[in-house]
Amino acid sequence: MCDFSKKLTAWMDGELPDGESADLERHVSACDECSNLLVSYKGASEAFDVYCEATFAAETRRRSSRWLPAAVAAGMAAAAVIVAFSILPHQRVAQLPRYASSPAEAPHVAAQPAQTTAMASKPADATHPNASANNRAPREYVAAAVPHGRIIARGTGSRALVQSSQARNLGPFLPEPHVEIAIPADAMFPPGAAPPGMSFAADLTISADGSAERLGLRPRLAEFETKFEGRSNQP
Amino acid sequence: MSGESVPLALPLVRLAKDTCEVTILYHELRKPLLRYLVCLGLTADEAQDVVQDAFVSLHRYLAAGGSEENIRSWLFRVAHNAARNCQKTYRRRFSAPLDAEVEASAIDEATPERAVLEKERFRRLHGAVRLLTHAERECLLLRARGLRYREIGEVLGLATSTVGDTVERAIKKLAEKCNV
Numbered sequence: 001m002c003d004f005s006k007k008l009t010a011w012m013d014g015e016l017p018d019g020e021s022a023d024l025e026r027h028v029s030a031c032d033e034c035s036n037l038l039v040s041y042k043g044a045s046e047a048f049d050v051y052c053e054a055t056f057a058a059e060t061r062r063r064s065s066r067w068l069p070a071a072v073a074a075g076m077a078a079a080a081v082i083v084a085f086s087i088l089p090h091q092r093v094a095q096l097p098r099y100a101s102s103p104a105e106a107p108h109v110a111a112q113p114a115q116t117t118a119m120a121s122k123p124a125d126a127t128h129p130n131a132s133a134n135n136r137a138p139r140e141y142v143a144a145a146v147p148h149g150r151i152i153a154r155g156t157g158s159r160a161l162v163q164s165s166q167a168r169n170l171g172p173f174l175p176e177p178h179v180e181i182a183i184p185a186d187a188m189f190p191p192g193a194a195p196p197g198m199s200f201a202a203d204l205t206i207s208a209d210g211s212a213e214r215l216g217l218r219p220r221l222a223e224f225e226t227k228f229e230g231r232s233n234q235p
Numbered sequence: 236m237s238g239e240s241v242p243l244a245l246p247l248v249r250l251a252k253d254t255c256e257v258t259i260l261y262h263e264l265r266k267p268l269l270r271y272l273v274c275l276g277l278t279a280d281e282a283q284d285v286v287q288d289a290f291v292s293l294h295r296y297l298a299a300g301g302s303e304e305n306i307r308s309w310l311f312r313v314a315h316n317a318a319r320n321c322q323k324t325y326r327r328r329f330s331a332p333l334d335a336e337v338e339a340s341a342i343d344e345a346t347p348e349r350a351v352l353e354k355e356r357f358r359r360l361h362g363a364v365r366l367l368t369h370a371e372r373e374c375l376l377l378r379a380r381g382l383r384y385r386e387i388g389e390v391l392g393l394a395t396s397t398v399g400d401t402v403e404r405a406i407k408k409l410a411e412k413c414n415v
Contacts, residue, residue, distance in 0.1 A: 006403060008403075009399075009402050009403040009406050009407075010384075010399050010402075010403065013378065013384070013402070015383070015384050015399060037410075040410040041406050041407070041410055043410065043413075044406050044409035044410040044413055045406060045409075047356070047360050047409065047413060048360070048364070048375055048379060048409060049379050051357070051360050051361070051364060052270060052274045052376065052379050053270075054357075055273060055274050056269070056270045056273045056274065059273045059278065059279050060279055062278075062279075063278065063279040063280065
């Protein structure tokens with residue numbers, strides 16, 4: 001074996017000092033053995049580089065295939081959510097009757113405070129038996145189809161008002177139908193406890209089994225209530 | 236006034252300089268580091284994590300006033316040590332059988348005859364690579380990423396002359412086994 005052959009890889013990699021490099025270059029051009037070894041070493045070096053690239057490419061491909069099922073599943077889940085939000089709400093909205101679009105057209109019924117409580121526990125009773133004939137069907141639908149409906153009790157005037165509304169702002173999502181009930185202020189507070197002109201709205205959430213889940217009172221502006229009552233009393 | 240602002244501004248300038256330098260190094264060395272780590276036996280995800288950690292360490296190192304010389308070998312050394320600490324990887328590294336995926340990725344557009352020849356050559360190369368020692372394989376991998384012998388020595392904790400001998404021995408083994 002030629003003595004220069006041990007320095008071939010270092011020369012190939014440019015790691016030899018300038019003087020040694022020039023000597024080796026002259027030697028390789030004259031020595032067949034070293035010349036052949038150099039070709040062989042260069043081939044092995046290039047093959048190793050290809051092997052490294054292939055290993056990296058294989059691992060990258062394996063990683064992609066590892067994530068592919070998860071990506072497909074995530075895409076399908078996203079598509080299902082989009083379909084659910086774009087189709088199902090429209091179907092449910094389409095089943096809803098046309099409710100009154102203004103307070104004047106709102107169905108109303110005379111009711112007493114005690115009946116309000118009864119209605120809260122049994123929503124279907126809200127439309128029965130005191131409901132106006134022309135508005136019975138919509139209210140029954142609200143009570144039957146949407147047990148989670150919200151009841152708002154308004155404490156104005158001497159006459160209670162039951163109103164089903166939500167015809168406005170029917171977007172792609174299911175609206176939250178609610179029934180509005182007016183309760184005499186005298187029935188809720190002792191005389192003089194509430195300032196003149198003050199009224200309250202009670203938010204009552206009814207669960208699926210008909211029981212009341214949440215009740216909250218909100219003060220209302222008297223001016224608004226007066227206006228509202230005046231419009232709702234129109235035939 | 237300007238005399239007062241210098242002490243305050245210097246750390247900011249240095250921080251901006253370090254950040255900029257780390258960003259440039261990241262773009263330059265991220266792929267070579269990933270290739271080196273994957274060829275060592277890490278999965279692509281593990282390699283990504285190690286590279287991220289290495290650059291975070293580099294940022295801290297420079298911010299703490301570390302030397303800016305030999306940053307490339309410093310990064311490879313940090314990544315190499317992190318890969319070594321991964322015991323699972325170390326076990327997997329030399330026990331992986333000939334991978335059909337590696338073969339397929341290397342022989343994509345070949346004609347049938349050439350594909351057979353390439354496959355055979357690749358099989359021999361794989362066998363030869365598995366015969367290399369840890370040091371020989373690591374030296375060749377670092378050399379394939381463009382590191383000089385001095386840098387390889389800094390990464391692996393070897394003398395430059397030892398690296399030269401190891402590379403020469405490894406290349407000789409590959410050339411004999413592959414008969415190329």
